[in-house]
Amino acid sequence: MKSDDLELTVEESINIFYKENNFGEDGGASKKYAWIKFGFFSIPIPNSKSRRENVYLHDVSHIVTGYDTSWEGESSVSAWEVASGGWKKLFIPWLLTLWAMGLGALFYPKSVIKSFKKGLTMNNALTRGLTQNEIYNYKVYEFKEFLSDQPNKNKSLLLWMILSIIVFMFPIILFVLVIYEIIIYL
DSSP states (O other): OOTTOTTSBHHHHHHHHHHHTTOOTTTTTTSSEEEEEETTEEEEEEOOHHHHHHHHHHHHHHHHHOOOSSHHHHHHHHHHHHHTTTTTTOHHHHHHHHHHHHHHHHHOHHHHHHHHHHHTTOOOTTTTTOOHHHHHHSBHHHHHHHHHSSOOOOOOHHHHHHHHHHHHHHHHHHHHHHHHHHHHHO
C-alpha cells in the first residue's frame, strides 16, 4: 500500500507517507528540532510551535500533489502551496515555504513553474478552514476535488519567484557578510 492511493483516507495516506519517509508517527511534530537534509549532512532547525501545529498541512499538500520529499519535490510542493493560498498569518511556515520555493526557482525552475500553475487551480488545506480531523476523514480523491472548488487565480508567478529567491538568498548573503567582517577585523 502506498500513500498515493486515491481511495485511502487522507489520514491513512499521511500515516503511510510518514512511514515511507521515516518521519515518525506524527511527522516529527513532537520533536524539539526538525532536520533539513543537505546531501550527506543535516542541519537542525528549532521545531517552533507554529511548525509543530501546522506541519500536517504541509504533509497533506504532499498527498494532494503527489510530490516527494526530494529537494525538487519540496520546492514543487512549496510553489503549489504559495499559489494555492499560502499560509495566511503563519510567519514560520511562510518563511520555510518561500525558502524552499526559492531553492526550486534557482535549481528546478520548470518544476516550480508547473507546480505554481497547478496551485492556481486549487486551494490548499489551510485556506479551506477545516480542522485536522475533518481533513483526515476525506478520501484523497474527495479532498482533491474539494480543494479544486473555487480556485485562487490572482497570483503573479514572477513576483512570487523573485520574493522566494530573495528569501532563499538572504541567509547566504548574511553568512558571506559576517565572514567578510570577521576577515576584515582579523
